[in-house]
Amino acid sequence: MKELLEKILEENRHWTKKGKVATYIPALAKADPKILGITVIDIDGKAVTVGDCDTKFTLQSISKPLALMLALMDKGTDEVFSKVGMEPTGDPFNSIIKLETLRTGKPLNPMINAGAIATTALIEGQSGGEKIERLLEFVRLLAGNKDIRVNEEVYRSEQETGDRNRAMAYFMKDLGVLEADVDQILEVYFRQCAIEVTCSDIAHMARCLANKGNIAGKQIIPHEIVRLTNTFMVTCGMYNASGEFAIKVGIPAKSGVSGGIMALVPGKMGIGIIGPALNKIGNSIAGVHMLEDLSRALDLSIF
Numbered sequence: 001m002k003e004l005l006e007k008i009l010e011e012n013r014h015w016t017k018k019g020k021v022a023t024y025i026p027a028l029a030k031a032d033p034k035i036l037g038i039t040v041i042d043i044d045g046k047a048v049t050v051g052d053c054d055t056k057f058t059l060q061s062i063s064k065p066l067a068l069m070l071a072l073m074d075k076g077t078d079e080v081f082s083k084v085g086m087e088p089t090g091d092p093f094n095s096i097i098k099l100e101t102l103r104t105g106k107p108l109n110p111m112i113n114a115g116a117i118a119t120t121a122l123i124e125g126q127s128g129g130e131k132i133e134r135l136l137e138f139v140r141l142l143a144g145n146k147d148i149r150v151n152e153e154v155y156r157s158e159q160e161t162g163d164r165n166r167a168m169a170y171f172m173k174d175l176g177v178l179e180a181d182v183d184q185i186l187e188v189y190f191r192q193c194a195i196e197v198t199c200s201d202i203a204h205m206a207r208c209l210a211n212k213g214n215i216a217g218k219q220i221i222p223h224e225i226v227r228l229t230n231t232f233m234v235t236c237g238m239y240n241a242s243g244e245f246a247i248k249v250g251i252p253a254k255s256g257v258s259g260g261i262m263a264l265v266p267g268k269m270g271i272g273i274i275g276p277a278l279n280k281i282g283n284s285i286a287g288v289h290m291l292e293d294l295s296r297a298l299d300l301s302i303f
């Protein structure tokens with residue numbers, strides 16, 4: 001496995017020059033576009049790591065499936081899906097247009113920003129601080145890493161500039177999709193996006209999802225919630241490139257604008273990738289190509 005990953009990483013390194021790091025959150029603009037790393041953890045827990053895997057990065061949209069699972073465990077499917085739908089959008093991740101044209105204002109799915117903000121609002125806790133602490137504990141448990149924290153600089157940077165997310169949240173509040181205080185919901189959402197991890201952390205989380213929610217014999221997440229979340233990752237996880245990704249790679253995956261991708265092969269492995277140079281849609285450009293090659297080499301597509 002190590003040799004295969006080294007070969008795939010070297011063959012795809014050139015893509016990092018063709019992508020651009022995200023700049024709309026100013027703190028993310030500091031990322032080095034040349035960074036590239038991958039960790040694969042098989043179902044028995046054996047990890048193989050290649051490239052820049054010590055690099056820390058923030059979860060950004062990779063936090064969306066995690067917040068979804070916690071909200072589903074807190075509130076159940078009926079309540080969660082009364083506030084957010086189950087359909088792909090075909091629009092960019094930060095699109096606002098369908099919120100108005102659909103009239104209900106109910107976001108189409110929990111993997112786009114509007115849907116993730118509505119999902120985060122459903123996480124239980126007396127205060128914003130308690131909600132983010134519960135999500136952090138959940139992430140630490142899935143990753144098997146007690147030291148995972150929020151990157152305060154990235155959090156502040158998005159808090160200061162995230163006016164499009166703020167606009168969506170106020171709009172959803174007006175329509176009754178959001179019921180709690182908008183500032184508090186956004187504080188939790190911006191903090192969840194700024195949770196700092198490594199490739200190995202997200203590969204561990206993905207391995208739990210590949211293993212039907214089980215870690216070392218303990219059922220951490222009900223299997224039904226894992227099934228639902230993996231399905232969302234297949235249909236919506238790579239934004240408006242999810243269809244092409246399903247054809248070319250064919251596994252559940254979720255990307256974030258920091259350049260991370262969390263992917264998994266059910267029953268087989270968890271995969272974590274970092275490559276901050278992004279393609280036009282906002283997915284790690286070299287990361288997507290590496291997953292294509294890995295899927296082809298090991299025949300990983302679930303379809």
Ligand code: GLN
Nearest residue numbers: 060061093113193256257
């Ligand atoms: N924090 C980012 C935002 O809300 C997450 C988006 C992403 O990773 N695509 O815009």
